[in-house]
Amino acid sequence: MDLYCMESMVEVKAAADPTSFNDDQVLTNLLTIEEHFRPRWWYSQQVQQDINAHMRSILAGWMLEKNHLQLLGAVCMFLAFKLKDTRPLSAERLCMYTENSISPNELLNWELVVLGKLKWDMAAVIPNDFVEHFVRRLPLPEDKLPMVRKHTQTFIELCIIDEELAMKRPSMIASSSMGAAICGLQLENHDQRLTRDNLTQRLAAITNAEVTCLRQCQEQIEHVLAVSLKKSAQAPAIIKTGEQQQHEDQDQGQSKSSTPTDVQDVNL
CATH class of the missing domain: 1.10.472.10 (Cyclin-like)
Structure with a gap:
């Protein structure tokens, strides 16, 4: 699951249930879960040390399959909303946001695939x-x-x-x-x-x-x-017009x- 797609989820959760952040038990649970899964990231630097140019070319070719890449991203967002948001997006609406390049059936089928690869563990602790x-x-x-x-x-x-x-x-x-x-x-x-x-x-x-x-x-x-x-x-500096430079100079003190x-x- 993409870590960056979770950036705004903290604020959503805070607005929905602010008392949970004052609960010491919630924080204790996070620290306990984090320790339990420590080996997963602690040894992750040892994974895929033998990647070569041939493997990269295969990956690049797969990424050119736009529908598959967009489908995977949509599934990850679909799961993230289910996990963190109080009002998750429906499969139909998410497909509409992709200009219907994927279908709800594809989304739901790939949801099972991604969950299987994650071994149904979506509660990984992140910063x-x-x-x-x-x-x-x-x-x-x-x-x-x-x-x-x-x-x-x-x-x-x-x-x-x-x-x-x-x-x-x-x-x-x-x-x-x-x-x-x-x-x-x-x-x-x-x-x-x-x-x-x-x-x-x-x-x-x-x-x-x-x-x-x-x-x-x-x-x-x-x-x-x-x-x-x-x-x-x-x-390298970008060449600016005199007017652009003047506006930048005026804004510097404020920003x-x-x-x-x-x-x-x-x-x-």
């Missing part, structure tokens, strides 16, 4: 599952919550596309990403409980993680961000974030 739990347990300013969520999500996406960080457990990725977001937004100026050391200790206590491991993971995420921003800065390393500029 996004923890974000709202952390938000409810940290002394964050109410007016900064949207920015904290946005920056945390950006850091999570950075982790997912980084080979080493992607091997971390979801709770570690989520807590380190939120720590990096809060530190980057300099929220310790609002509350001394949000200083780097205090924040790391709070998040470690929430997730039952080692403080040292959490601190190292956050530093690693911040390093990945710095490298990404450096690459973006070194990218510039107070974050020392601005996650809004990261190149994903």
Whole structure:
């Protein structure tokens, strides 16, 4: 199941049942399930080390079969809505969104295929599952919550596309990403409980993680961000007209974030 299609599901769930994020048992269950399935991602870097050019050409040829690729994406979205949304899409409506390039019967048949490949386990824990739990347990300013969520999500996406960080457990990725977001937004100026050391200790206590491991993971995420921003800065400049440059200069003061390393500029 595509992790990115789940990005907005946290907000949907929060709106539907906000009390669940204040329930310690829900968070405990997530941490328990995460530990149970740890070997699945812990050893995943050992999988498919022998991929060669021939295999890639086969994959590229399969991806050119647009109907199959779109059908698989539609099925994954269909399952994601069933799992997370309070009002899931119907098969007919989802097919309509594909301009009827697939039929409801195809969608339902492939749903069984995908579920079979997943061994009917769709409740895998992902970093996004923890974000709202952390938000409810940290002394964050109410007016900064949207920015904290946005920056945390950006850091999570950075982790997912980084080979080493992607091997971390979801709770570690989520807590380190939120720590990096809060530190980057300099929220310790609002509350001394949000200083780097205090924040790391709070998040470690929430997730039952080692403080040292959490601190190292956050530093690693911040390093990945710095490298990404450096690459973006070194990218060839786009030639702009005088009018475009003038508008950019005027907007710079309004859009510039107070974050020392601005996650809004990261190149994903």
